[in-house]
Amino acid sequence: MSESISEEKKGPLPESEDTEFLNAYFAPGIEPDDIAPFWALRQKSLTLRAFVTLFRGSETDVLLRLLVLSEMVSRVDPPWWGMGELRHAFGYLSVTALETVLKRLRDGGLISYDRETNSYSVTTPGQKVQSAVNLFLKNEEDEGIGMLTGLVYAGEVAGTLGKEEFEHLLYRLNQLEKEMITAVESMSEHRILKARERYESIWKYIEKGTDIIKKITGNTELDRASHKLAQQIGHAQSRLAKFTSIFQRALNDMDRQRIHLGNSGVSTSDLNRYLMNLDMNTLIELFDDVLGIPVMPPFLLSDIVADIAEYELIDRERQSPEDWALPEIVESPLTEEPFSEDLVQLETLHSEVSSIDGERSLAEVVPKRNYEESVYRLSMISLIGAKGEYGNSQVTGFINLPLRIDFNDGIEAVMREGVKNISKGTISRKGQ
Numbered sequence: 001m002s003e004s005i006s007e008e009k010k011g012p013l014p015e016s017e018d019t020e021f022l023n024a025y026f027a028p029g030i031e032p033d034d035i036a037p038f039w040a041l042r043q044k045s046l047t048l049r050a051f052v053t054l055f056r057g058s059e060t061d062v063l064l065r066l067l068v069l070s071e072m073v074s075r076v077d078p079p080w081w082g083m084g085e086l087r088h089a090f091g092y093l094s095v096t097a098l099e100t101v102l103k104r105l106r107d108g109g110l111i112s113y114d115r116e117t118n119s120y121s122v123t124t125p126g127q128k129v130q131s132a133v134n135l136f137l138k139n140e141e142d143e144g145i146g147m148l149t150g151l152v153y154a155g156e157v158a159g160t161l162g163k164e165e166f167e168h169l170l171y172r173l174n175q176l177e178k179e180m181i182t183a184v185e186s187m188s189e190h191r192i193l194k195a196r197e198r199y200e201s202i203w204k205y206i207e208k209g210t211d212i213i214k215k216i217t218g219n220t221e222l223d224r225a226s227h228k229l230a231q232q233i234g235h236a237q238s239r240l241a242k243f244t245s246i247f248q249r250a251l252n253d254m255d256r257q258r259i260h261l262g263n264s265g266v267s268t269s270d271l272n273r274y275l276m277n278l279d280m281n282t283l284i285e286l287f288d289d290v291l292g293i294p295v296m297p298p299f300l301l302s303d304i305v306a307d308i309a310e311y312e313l314i315d316r317e318r319q320s321p322e323d324w325a326l327p328e329i330v331e332s333p334l335t336e337e338p339f340s341e342d343l344v345q346l347e348t349l350h351s352e353v354s355s356i357d358g359e360r361s362l363a364e365v366v367p368k369r370n371y372e373e374s375v376y377r378l379s380m381i382s383l384i385g386a387k388g389e390y391g392n393s394q395v396t397g398f399i400n401l402p403l404r405i406d407f408n409d410g411i412e413a414v415m416r417e418g419v420k421n422i423s424k425g426t427i428s429r430k431g432q
Contacts, residue, residue, distance in 0.1 A: 053108025371418035
């Protein structure tokens with residue numbers, strides 16, 4: 001005979017529960033059980049009690065319960081424990097601590113005690129809780145996308161997929177898209193690079209999620225609401241897939257706007273990094289006889305200036321000073337000839353894409369000779385269609401070509417010219 005919380009005990013909660021205390025949380029005249037989502041949660045209160053049991057108390061209490069529960073679940077042959085075996089397995093805990101943890105887990109229905117065999121075993125609610133916690137801990141660094149995509153996949157395989165799984169995944173995808181857009185719109189190189197790093201870390205989950213959603217949307221037995229959510233997830237994943245080119249275009253724009261000091265190769269970004277790593281006394285010495293009365297332009301908004309200053313002084317991640325040492329001071333070489341860019345690769349690319357008639361894939365057009373030139377060609381092709389003048393007639397002429405670039409979902413294998421994979425996409429003449 002085992003003592004545990006059984007699913008069969010579910011049903012309306014007893015009137016003995018402190019109803020008056022519960023009503024205090026709701027507006028006057030509102031019956032709590034009339035709120036459908038709240039009523040649904042109350043029907044699962046016995047199951048939720050397993051989580052309450054596990055996580056109530058101090059952090060140490062929670063860690064000890066997780067430790068004991070996970071160790072008990074890990075032994076599958078046999079799946080029951082005698083008290084002597086428990087004391088041996090957890091010999092590093094005091095007897096009082098072990099007995100307290102076992103009692104707490106037993107009272108909460110996470111483990112059961114069989115009087116006939118004088119042994120303990122993990123109950124079904126205990127297995128569910130430990131499995132959920134384990135899944136959560138495994139996916140703590142994947143922005144939540146890995147875990148949520150896994151839940152959708154598991155639900156589809158097991159036939160238990162509902163709109164809740166879709167809603168959670170769609171919410172996180174839309175949240176990530178907003179965060180990426182905000183990083184790009186900030187025009188901060190630091191934030192864009194950091195956002196791109198996050199994006200690359202979750203790309204494999206987005207790619208797998210796309211395949212799963214395609215399979216699910218083809219299921220004719222899916223209810224209408226879930227099918228609509230699945231389609232919305234597909235659109236969100238498609239929008240996220242385009243951020244590879246969006247990040248590259250933003251960084252290209254910033255690179256064009258970077259100011260270099262003569263022909264020294266030192267940019268204003270280099271100076272900024274150098275100055276940010278100087279100590280206060282050195283900065284004060286540099287400012288001697290340089291700054292007079294502080295400039296106070298009336299068009300500056302003090303709150304925005306304060307936000308930027310707070311980010312620079314507190315939140316911004318610093319590189320070690322030696323990483324940003326300026327080059328040695330040398331005289332800039334004199335030159336009579338104006339600086340000219342080497343645009344041979346651009347001229348070759350211009351000639352090739354100008355002759356495109358119809359539609360060709362990026363995997364066919366972009367790779368050329370080596371990885372470096374292929375990257376240059378992809379970055380230039382992604383600028384086609386951008387508006388504005390770029391200071392060089394050849395560059396301006398190239399980006400104004402009557403071509404259309406479309407990036408699609410997924411990655412296409414190349415395996416030549418130093419390129420392994422490339423984003424799927426096509427280049428075609430406008431109007432075709």
